[in-house]
Amino acid sequence: MNESLISEYKDIITSRGLTYHYLSLTAVGDKPTLLFVHGFPSTSYDWYHQINYFSERGFGVVAPDMLGYGGTSKPTDASSFLRTAIAQDLLDILDAEKVQKVVAIGHDWGSPVISVLSMKHSDRFLGFAWATVPYDVPAGPFPGIDVVLELQTKTYGRPLLGYWKFFEQESAPLIIEKNLESFISLAYPDDPDDWLTLINVPGASQAFVESGKTTKIGSYFTDEHHSHSLESLRKGGLMSPLNWYHSVLKGVNDHIMDEIPEENQFIRKPAFFAKYAKGGLNIVEFQGGHWVQLEEPDTFNKELEGWIRDTLQQSC
Missing domain, CATH: 3.40.50.1820 (Alpha/Beta hydrolase fold, catalytic domain)
Structure with missing residues (x-):
């Protein structure tokens, strides 16, 4: 900027x-x-x-x-x-x-x-x-992530929101904060198809981040942007941002x-x-x-x- x-x-x-x-x-x-x-x-x-x-x-x-x-x-x-x-x-x-x-x-x-x-x-x-x-996701009251994943599998042949299973866990903020570089590489991948396996599939994103693995970050995510993101997430943590998901999972917006x-x-x-x-x-x-x-x-x-x-x- x-x-x-x-x-x-x-x-x-x-x-x-x-x-x-x-x-x-x-x-x-x-x-x-x-x-x-x-x-x-x-x-x-x-x-x-x-x-x-x-x-x-x-x-x-x-x-x-x-x-x-x-x-x-x-x-x-x-x-x-x-x-x-x-x-x-x-x-x-x-x-x-x-x-x-x-x-x-x-x-x-x-x-x-x-x-x-x-x-x-x-x-x-x-x-x-x-x-x-x-x-x-279906309109109206949220039916639960398991139901949504089942519906997506029937409709598209595979789940799309498997990573929500990771984000709904109380341990997710701490896991991500301990492995921020891994998480950022997952969020901003060079190859969008990485999400087909690492984001869409339940359990894959958690295993990836917990292991501290990284994938190639997209060139669109500049060094300056990368540094800004790391600094912001380290300072503020992930507990509050993950509430964008929890508000759905807990029916806040139903x-x-x-x-x-x-x-x-x-x-x-x-x-x-x-x-x-x-x-x-x-x-x-x-x-x-x-x-x-x-x-x-x-x-x-x-x-x-x-x-x-x-x-x-x-x-x-």
């Missing part, structure tokens, strides 16, 4: 008493502000390509360290990770910055938060963009859809999907893996900018 932007970070105490550390850059002229919402196991730094690109072109930027990461609060209670509450945290930040014309962009666990914003607070946004689609009127349970604003989608949405296929904003930043940035220009120009 451009070093000059570090001084633009701020801190806020949200309406529910949590501290958020976030980057805020003011839009130039009539350009909209982009809200970047990262996922696991990251910080706002994961968006540095986008922050540099869009801020240089006059877009406003709000990029928070999400709950559990970086300079933001790190609750150990999974109930704090209710997505509707996190969505309100983000609105508190936008209110503090007095920004109205906003496009929300989510990646990984940021994607379900963006989905909540699109359903409950659509009027606050110009559009929504997903750098990855929400996790492939009844969100019950609180949303049926007519609001669909996207009512322009939408951009950087992976895949069905229906009349803007869909862009990329050649990389999970970390599209890091692996193909030039293409991702240009496609996102073009969508904002072509799709939102009338409302911007």
Whole structure:
């Protein structure tokens, strides 16, 4: 990230008493502000390509360290990770910055938060963009990870979320903290197909991390980014970040859809999907893996900018 932007970070105490550390850059002229919402196991730094690109072109930027990461609060209670509450945290930040014309962009666990914003607070946004689609789990109450893995095996011929079996264990934070280099190599692999065996298969990720093994890290994950990630996770630990998973496993988010009127349970604003989608949405296929904003930043940035220009120009 451009070093000059570090001084633009701020801190806020949200309406529910949590501290958020976030980057805020003011839009130039009539350009909209982009809200970047990262996922696991990251910080706002994961968006540095986008922050540099869009801020240089006059877009406003709000990029928070999400709950559990970086300079933001790190609750150990999974109930704090209710997505509707996190969505309100983000609105508190936008209110503090007095920004109205906003496009929300989510990646990984940021994607379900963006989905909540699109359903409950659509009027606050110009559009929504997903750098990855929400996790492939059944809607409504979470049936348990074993049931999900069985359903995935029947549907796809193999499980997809086997690593959740590792993350649900109380020992997982300590195991990861003791083997951070191994864990980071697993999270940011050079070969996306490594996840077919090391992430998708139950037991494989735990065995890999516990053994301290490493796989080749992707060139998209620079030395500077690597150092930042290590420092952040060593300082903050993994207990709080893993609550993004525990909040699902423990049913914290089970009844969100019950609180949303049926007519609001669909996207009512322009939408951009950087992976895949069905229906009349803007869909862009990329050649990389999970970390599209890091692996193909030039293409991702240009496609996102073009969508904002072509799709939102009338409302911007």
